[in-house]
Amino acid sequence: MTTANVALHTSLNKSPSRGRINSIDMMRGLVMLMMLLDHVRERVLLHLQVSDPMEISQTEPGLFFSRLLAHWCAPVFVFLTGVSAYLYQQKGRPLTPFLLKRGGVLILLEMTLVNFSWLGSYNTLYLQVIWVIGLCMLLLALLHHLPRPVLAxxxxxxxxxxxxxxxxxxxxxxxxxxxxxxxxxxxxxxxPSEAAIAVKISYPLLPWVGVILLGYLAGRWYQQSEEQRQRFLSRTGWLALATLMLLRGLNLYGETLDWQVQPTLLMTMMDLLNFTKYPPSLDFLLLTLGLMCLALRALERAAMTNPAARWQQVLADFGAAPMFFYILHLYALLLLYSLALLVFAPNQQTAYGPMLGVSHVGWVWLIAVLLAAALYWPTRWFAGFKQRSHWRWVRYF
Known part of the structure; x- marks a missing residue:
């Protein structure tokens, strides 16, 4: 690649106002919108519980594939956290104190603001994705000193x-x-019977440590030329999906339950894609990380081909302020749900008691789209404020 081409690639794939890699921000923004969809589901469709893995005979296809789509979120968050840690280190900054502080702040946020936002109460402390990302950062602060082959x-x-x-x-x-x-x-x-505040681990740690380590190692791809990075992303993505087809197709390894031929083709496809998330099975991670690599490649190429496309900027804006959007959308859902209860009576029975819910997953999609549109402008404003601000606490959001 010539010097001119390298410069062109850099100008196309980075936001000069933020100094960020647009394809990574777009990837984050994309999965955050999927996360919003899943959290709307948990707010208004909780009476239609989904197990892990899902019970396909009791889960209608719209709900199954909506939930499957949301499976993409956590692996991408954790992997890109590793990538970002590597890129931070390459700027000549000490990585260990950065990861220790960020990890500690994430765990604190999970235990306070995030946990309260789910039900507006503090009866159970749910330690979920923000908790596990924080723990992974603490461990990466120690492990990144090891040789790269050992980390791999x-x-x-x-x-x-x-x-x-x-x-x-x-x-x-x-x-x-x-x-x-x-x-x-x-x-x-x-x-709940043992303490005033129950504590539940929703995201077991071990496999997520592996994901953040692989993300940290993959951070080097973003110091390579565009052709090399595109090749790495493409080969890694297709290799992961090919491995998945072999392991899952033949029921060899990597998943809790074997798939079986079902009465219909659609149900057979659902069974084939029915993966365990807690903890994430190998097949779960092969699918989500494999597709992530291909999506990163596609987003980067789109940024080079048509950098002025509005949809790219929208995704990048969501991805540039991930923690702000995460907390904002949770409290927006809590507020809207509380207001709805002032107008409508609970109409669904759930494991948490009577709740207000919708009748079909299509309503979940509609609410998620409307809420994404409403939250876009405050998220965009905060992303710009975060870049301009000299207040250190803002960087954590």
Missing amino acids: VLGLLLVGGHNLLTPIQFAPGETGYWLWTILHDRGFLLA
Whole structure:
């Protein structure tokens, strides 16, 4: 690639006003909109519970594929956190204190602002995706000092090998239960009957550490030429999907439940794509990270081909202020739901008691689209404010 072409690529794929890589911001923005869809579902369609993995005979296709789409969010968040950590380090800044502070702030936010936003109460402390990203950053602060080959082996082992640990289980009260619940098995650290505030681990840690390590290693791709990066992204994405087709197609390894031929082609496809998220199975991560690599490549090429496209700027704006949007949309949902309860009576019975809900997943999509449009401008404003501000606390959002 000539010097002129490198300069052209840089100008097309970076926002001069923010100094950020647009394709990464667009990727974040895209999955954040999918996250919004899933959180609307959890707010107004909670009476139609989805298990993990989903029970396809009891889950209608619209709900199944909406939930499957949302599976993309957490792996992309964690992987790109690793990429961003590497790029931060390449600016000559010390990475360890950065990760320790950011990780600690994320865990604090999860335990306070984020947790309260779900139900407007503080009866149960749910430790979810923000918690696990924070823990992964704390561990990356220590692990990034290891040689890259060691990090690669460790990352691949955690992502690809943790399914072998599934038979290991501890009952509540047994020695090792707390540690194993944090590392691998989703469950309560403190049950509602044991404490005034129950504590539940929703995102077991081990495989996510592997994902952030792989993201950190992949950060080097963003120091390569455009052709090299495009090649890395394409090959990695297709390799992941080909591996998935082999492992899942033949029911060899990587998923809790084997798929089977169902009464209809659609149900068979649903069964084939029915993956475990808690903790994320190897097949789950092959699908989501493989598609992420291909999407990053496509977004980068789009940014080069037509950098002025409005949809690209919209996605990049959402992705430039991820924590702000995350907290904003949760409290917007809480406020709207609370206002709706002043007008309408609860009409659905859920595991959490009577709640107000809609009758079909199509309403979830409509509400998500309207809410995304309403929250775009404050998110865009904050992204610009964050770039201009000299207040350090703003950077955490």
